[in-house]
Amino acid sequence: MAQLPLGDSGPYVAAAYLVFLALILIYVAIMAAKLVRIERQVTELDELTARRAEERRAEREKVGSA
Amino acid sequence: MFGRGLRLLSILSVVLVTGAFALVFFYAPNDADQGFLQKIFYLHVPLAIVSLCGFVAGGVYAARFLRSGDRAHDLRSYVAIHMSLILAVATLVTGSIWARASWGHWWLWDEPTLVAFLIVFLLYACYQPLRFSIEDRDRQARYAAVFAVVAGAFVPINFLSVRFAQRATTHPRVLGQSDALPGPMLLTFLVSLLAMTVLYVTLCKYELTSKHASIRLAQLRRRLAGDDDLLALPRSAAPQEL
Numbered sequence: 001m002a003q004l005p006l007g008d009s010g011p012y013v014a015a016a017y018l019v020f021l022a023l024i025l026i027y028v029a030i031m032a033a034k035l036v037r038i039e040r041q042v043t044e045l046d047e048l049t050a051r052r053a054e055e056r057r058a059e060r061e062k063v064g065s066a
Numbered sequence: 067m068f069g070r071g072l073r074l075l076s077i078l079s080v081v082l083v084t085g086a087f088a089l090v091f092f093y094a095p096n097d098a099d100q101g102f103l104q105k106i107f108y109l110h111v112p113l114a115i116v117s118l119c120g121f122v123a124g125g126v127y128a129a130r131f132l133r134s135g136d137r138a139h140d141l142r143s144y145v146a147i148h149m150s151l152i153l154a155v156a157t158l159v160t161g162s163i164w165a166r167a168s169w170g171h172w173w174l175w176d177e178p179t180l181v182a183f184l185i186v187f188l189l190y191a192c193y194q195p196l197r198f199s200i201e202d203r204d205r206q207a208r209y210a211a212v213f214a215v216v217a218g219a220f221v222p223i224n225f226l227s228v229r230f231a232q233r234a235t236t237h238p239r240v241l242g243q244s245d246a247l248p249g250p251m252l253l254t255f256l257v258s259l260l261a262m263t264v265l266y267v268t269l270c271k272y273e274l275t276s277k278h279a280s281i282r283l284a285q286l287r288r289r290l291a292g293d294d295d296l297l298a299l300p301r302s303a304a305p306q307e308l
Contacts, residue, residue: 009103023156
């Protein structure tokens with residue numbers, strides 16, 4: 001592969017493209033954090049519905065026994 | 067709702083961005099005047115174009131929200147402006163790097179193109195604080211939509227006023243000149259512009275899907291819990307209802 005004619009401008013070009021890459025990576029990291037939060041909320045909801053179902057079953061059993 | 071076609075868009079973004087960068091470094095010839103440094107052009111200009119178009123798109127969605135009252139348009143407007151701001155930051159930073167290498171300065175205050183873009187950026191930097199400062203959800207959405215429509219109309223006016231200014235500029239003006247870019251450079255530029263556009267749409271879709279999921283989850287949580295303490299929504303700049 002032919003070597004790129006970088007010269008003095010090489011670091012500047014690399015810096016510009018790295019800034020773009022860094023912004024994309026930061027965005028991906030933020031999205032990952034949001035995904036974790038959504039997953040936590042889904043888990044909370046799951047626990048809440050399970051608790052509700054348990055309460056309803058206990059109530060039904062109480063009414064049945066009475 | 068918002069996540070449809072996200073996988074295809076993501077794959078397309080990766081392919082296009084990789085292809086565009088490959089064209090930039092291995093296909094497009096070096097510029098006769100600036101040499102290798104001109105490679106920043108294929109990143110900086112598409113970023114600027116897409117971010118400005120995104121601001122205008124935010125205004126269009128805001129106008130649709132004001133007409134229909136549909137909260138989904140408010141969310142689209144918010145996300146379009148949010149993503150455009152990120153691209154505008156990238157535009158400013160890559161432009162500064164290019165300016166430093168080319169002109170020997172990070173910034174030139176007497177350069178209308180630079181200052182005009184900075185004004186647009188600072189204008190939109192006020193968008194999120196404006197939203198955050200209004201607690202009432204309806205007023206927040208309405209005021210933000212009016213802001214987005216006015217600012218969206220300002221963007222092309224600002225661009226054209228700089229374009230038609232009868233003044234010698236340091237900032238190069240390539241677009242609109244018939245012989246400015248030879249074939250391989252033009253092709254590389256167009257592919258880069260397409261890649262940046264698809265990337266922008268993909269990131270907007272990611273953000274919309276994420277926001278939509280959060281909003282629906284919060285609604286579901288409130289409905290299930292039925293507690294008063296959960297009814298109060300936290301203060302946020304982002305739309306919290308659909």
